[in-house]
Amino acid sequence: MPFSDFAGNPETIHRLREMLARNRFPHAVILSGARGSGKYTLALMLARTLNCLEQPTTKGTDSDGLPDFCGHCSNCTRIAQSEDLDSRFAEAVEARENLRDTDKKETRLFVQTHPDVLIIPPDPPQLMIKVDQVRHVIETIYYRPGEARERVYIFTSSAFMKEAANSLLKVLEEPPEFASIFLLTENPGELLPTIRSRSMTFNLGAVAVTEIESRLAQLRPDWKAPQRALVARLSEGAIGRASSFDLESYVAARSHALIMLKSALGSSDNNNAHTELFKVTESYRSGAEGRTKIDNLLRTFYSLLEDLMFLQSGAAQLVRNTDILGELKKMSEAADFAWVQRAAEGLGEVERGLRRNLLRSLSLDAFATALERVS
């Protein structure tokens, strides 16, 4: 997957590749961006470009003349094995779980599929970068790479324990010539100012809906065009969130939210609608699984209410649930702006009730009843 496959942020990618071309790649790079914006994907692409044995810069006529990676040499393929971070992380956690208790305590988590490229994830259960992880970086970083040109270290989170951050700072004060450190973060403000001042920060901004839609055509051929349009609008400009979007859960939650909305906005003496509504609210049970289910329902409900507000204020182009636009239009005609606002307040009540551990099905019932009363 060479750079042309990276979604969005072409100027940032261009700047980074130009620095590679001029051999002026910084020793420490902060890649900042929302969850799913492609920080990790980009860091692995840069790690491969730094170490690709083929360097397809000068080959081919359609090349843009900037450094790229081949994707099939032994360095590229081994680094690419780290792409599925969730799976590699789960394997590392499991491997540690299987150790004897004494060894378990002393073993820190890493993901490593190439001897010179080390990925440092936050260490569970606290999910923080710990000082022993940074110590391991210090122990290895001053040795020349064996099979790569450049040692690469990728910290996948900026949640550092205090001592760990201070240790990292020491490395950044005297980085070796042949190493690059990547710090991935959703919020650079979490990093020490002294760490930030010794690094170059690159921000990955939101990707346009149309670009996400066309990328999804390749990444998720199993989705139909209206589904891709929906997911592109719901993923807030983050390609990673779009490609891994749980469409099935979303649609299930949305069908429940629609039943509740329609029941409130339709004829209130409709027995069928009430029976259906009761079946829905009753299905929200206690326990961890129920918690995720109701969180999905509430989030979906807000997105529908927002869409109704967009329609009522004449901003139909902002609607995200485009695949059910007809239904939404009908509802927006049946409800006025004040109703939608009261409904949103009612949702807030349900959320507060959940925090006080009210029975989920009961708070939903109360909400549904309240919705009908305001209509």
Ligand SMILES: [Zn+2]
């Ligand atoms: Zn290569």
